[in-house]
Amino acid sequence: MEGGVCPRTSGKIRMRANQKRLIVTVVVLVGALLPLLIPHGNAPSGSSFMDKIAANIKLGLDIKGGALLEYQMVTDVSKEEMSALADRVIEVLRTRLDAAGFTEATVEKITTAISFGEDIPPVRVRVQIPGITDVLRAESLVGKTGKLYFADVLAIETSSSTPSIPAGMSLEISKRKLQGGEPFWIKELHFGEYVNGVQNNTWYFISPRIAVGSSYLELDGSVVTEAKSLINNQPRPGQGRFMVSLKFNSEGSKTFREITSVKSTYTDTDIRKRLAIVLDENVIIAPLVQTQISDGNAVIEGLNSLDEAKEVSILVGSGNLPVELSAFNKRVLSPTLGRDIINASLWAGIGGLILIMIYMLVIYGKMGIVANIALLYNGVLLMGMVSLTGSILTLPGIAGIVLTIGMTVDGNVLIFERIKEEFRLGKTTENAIDSAFSKVIWTIFDANLTTILAGIVLFYFGTGTVKGFAITLIIGVIGAMFTNIVVSRTVLTAMAGGIKPERYLKTKKVNEGREAR
Known part of the structure; x- marks a missing residue:
């Protein structure tokens, strides 16, 4: 056939390319599932399989609780000098905890106006470490005198x-x-x-x-x-x-x-x-x-x-440490947020996810199924990476997860709308999918890259819960980009035979009819 590519050859090339994408999709999915399915957390003996899976994800103080340590500084300096010393102590302790992987830990200075007779230090340092129920282990991370x-x-x-x-x-x-x-x-x-x-x-x-x-x-x-x-x-x-x-x-x-x-x-x-x-x-x-x-x-x-x-x-x-520390208070903390608030937040996220999935099904039909598969895939990918990296999940981190759901849907909407435009140009389903992805891929890449850069800045300059939000945001956005470009295309190509262009041309035909009248 002169001046073109044989349709049969083109179909074989498309099939081989999709097989490669399918292999990559499955390998990445298995890599994300393994950290979740293989129990490696600290679940109590006798726990159910689901409890062991949940233990693979480290939770922050606001969800799970942890250890609280308060130190007084052993020194005879004035309160003003003691405050400056506390700032230096906080810097050292923050470095130790961040290096140990406890980026969600909080280290703060507590200043107390005391009255006569009270045995309370005027300036002390408070450390809260999530997920640790052993006070002795918490102390070993911080160091007593340093x-x-x-x-x-x-x-x-x-x-x-x-x-x-x-x-x-x-x-x-x-x-x-x-x-x-x-x-x-x-x-x-x-x-x-x-x-x-x-x-x-x-x-x-x-x-x-x-x-x-x-x-x-x-x-x-x-x-x-x-x-x-x-x-x-x-x-x-x-x-x-x-x-x-x-x-x-x-x-x-x-x-x-x-x-x-x-x-x-x-x-x-x-x-x-x-x-x-x-x-x-x-x-x-x-x-x-x-x-x-x-x-x-x-x-x-x-x-x-x-x-x-x-x-x-x-x-x-x-x-x-610039000064010797002496333990003033140490105890195990319960979650800083009530169980009802945590449950309400989780159900709100689940409810929002269900509404988005229903909307995508109603608006995009079979292509909406692809969007929902992409949403679930990215959710598994994100939680698997959180488990694998040992990141600590807090409510700000969950907010980052919800945000990445929007990024995943946003990318699929761009793809689907481009496919509809290709349908209106008279292209077949397979050609419309190939053309749409070739035109949209760099738009998706640029949009996600800017968000990743913002997340890197937050992670580099932030501390505590800000870092937790940045980690889930970066992982989620990278996952959304991979899901949109690779997973969605794999599923769309596999479902190409069942996607009818006529369904997505109805809107244009109705509008043309109104203009004729």
Whole structure:
């Protein structure tokens, strides 16, 4: 056939293209369903399957509740200076919680005008962490005093109770005591926890003053400017694949160079080769110093999991708190919104979704079925991504989900109206669908891209619930774009034989008849 493409060949090409889109659609759907269908949340034992599925989605304070911690600052400064200290404490705690994935947590300063005789601190810091019902775990995330420092390791022992002073250590203890660095026993960070059926009972005998020749140096966490978790693609035999990189400021680099120049000379079996990193009353990690580090860039190697690397980087990278904190109030919170309000909000969203689906069926007929399939598909995709990423869902987040429903419908309306225009030009259903998508795809892409950019700005500059809204908005809009461009086209092409152009030309014929009269 000259000057064109054989209809049979064109049909085969269209069929192959739609088969590829179908495969992508199914793969993405399965990828979204797996995080929802495979229980990995903290559902109580004996829970139903649906309860376990629901536990896969983390809920915020307003829906599920969580832990509340209030701290008073141990200091004798004035109320005005205390307020400034609280601002710095909030900044450090916010960094720790965000890095740990609790972006919905709230950290705020509470100022109280107290009268004589009341034992209430005038300025305190309040932390609310959603989804955590274990106050001890909440405290471990925040840190009690936030004092981070490096220390000499003089001995390591395994014991369920505090070990006795190591033999032959009297002279060393006396020397360090004169320097203001008397050694003491301290637990490993995860002391008491079970790993592979074995309880962690590790104790470190440490001194906050580090021996460098005949002198002693101190190195606290304030000199660490950056800590990142990394993957070691070429670990040594028997070494873990994960690590943490550290960067020191100029002052810290100088001190760290002096410390590592001495410690790197010891053998691996010599306890003096270890340098402990201590937060509050626990040793985070005590790695061996292999080489002298002169440029202020260090790497902690040999970590066995990404979670361990992230935990170390979070605790070290968040730095010191500017003041010691003392727990003033700690308790488990019930949801901040009443159950009736939550149910009413959810039913309002469901009711709105049903009305939209009915409207699309009435206005667009069989093409409306495609729009409804796209709505449900994007809903599953969004909830699957929320579960997979561990994002915390709050009512503002649900508002973001509802907004993305509108974005999905909006894209389908653009497609359907364009298809109707193609019908009016006399094209067949298959050709009308192909032509409509080729003309509308960039309009949909541009419209969604601007919303995604706005969501990125909200996520980058926002905190707490603003970030939660931004996350669901970004995921939902990306899902809507994929659903409109790929899923809707796949279903429309498959249903092309059942879509009659005459149904969508009735409006034009009626109008032409009125003009003739």
